[in-house]
Amino acid sequence: FAEGPLKGRHAIVTSGPTHEPIDPVRYIANRSSGAQGTAMAAALRDLGARVTFVTGPAEVPPPAGVDVVRVKTAQEMREAVEKANAADAPADVAVFAAAVADWHVTNASGSKMKKDGSGKVPALEFGENPDILAGVAQMTEGRPGLVIGFAAETDDVVANATAKRERKGCDWIVANDVSADTGIMGGAENAIVLIEENVAEVWPRMSKQEVARLLAARIAETVGAR
Ligand code: C5P
Numbered sequence: 001f002a003e004g005p006l007k008g009r010h011a012i013v014t015s016g017p018t019h020e021p022i023d024p025v026r027y028i029a030n031r032s033s034g035a036q037g038t039a040m041a042a043a044l045r046d047l048g049a050r051v052t053f054v055t056g057p058a059e060v061p062p063p064a065g066v067d068v069v070r071v072k073t074a075q076e077m078r079e080a081v082e083k084a085n086a087a088d089a090p091a092d093v094a095v096f097a098a099a100v101a102d103w104h105v106t107n108a109s110g111s112k113m114k115k116d117g118s119g120k121v122p123a124l125e126f127g128e129n130p131d132i133l134a135g136v137a138q139m140t141e142g143r144p145g146l147v148i149g150f151a152a153e154t155d156d157v158v159a160n161a162t163a164k165r166e167r168k169g170c171d172w173i174v175a176n177d178v179s180a181d182t183g184i185m186g187g188a189e190n191a192i193v194l195i196e197e198n199v200a201e202v203w204p205r206m207s208k209q210e211v212a213r214l215l216a217a218r219i220a221e222t223v224g225a226r
Helices: 035-046 074-084 132-137 157-168 208-224
Strands: 010-015 020-023 026-028 050-055 067-070 093-096 103-105 126-128 146-153 172-177 192-195 200-202
Touching (some): 026 103, 035 208, 050 074, 093 132
Parallel strands (some): 010 050, 093 146, 146 172
């Protein structure tokens, strides 16, 4: 591990989209590239942390020098996070940057669905996925020291993200405006508002690497000061 203020600390980072199967060859996904989560993992590694990187099928490759756990579905992501956050040694920080699907298909087919020529279309049914961030943030025992969520919003970013922070029970929310005209989702840059207990800090637009570097430095200040 690198020398740095997070040496000896354990960080868990979730990243990327999840894929929720419809049948063996089809799935429901979203446009997350995994860029911000990957940059977060690399930045925490650079400050000396041991990083468990739990990633869905992302476009960008995982960083070197972290423990990579590859998952597909939200359910698998939750299990991987639970396993990484050992009961006797909770993580020092957990960063939930993944764009987890809200729903999975409950009537997914074990074999490839086929058109039968009648014009009949499949009726998918959905069930809610576990909220991984809320589950970890609300742990009464073995909770990571600092729990950070992301909030991709298109309107009223600060108000919605502040409410989300309360609802999920996390310490910080990193909010960003993912309206189509911002080019942020899938893009190289991010413009965030960092929401802590009583403050909303508006950061200027910068690269996702720079956002990650500054967030990691803030994490090191907070975790190091405990
Ligand atoms: O509720 P919403 O999806 O906007 O919340 C986003 C935050 O919650 C992100 O940090 C995301 O990684 C996390 N999340 C999660 N599990 C879910 C849904 C969201 O960990 N099922």
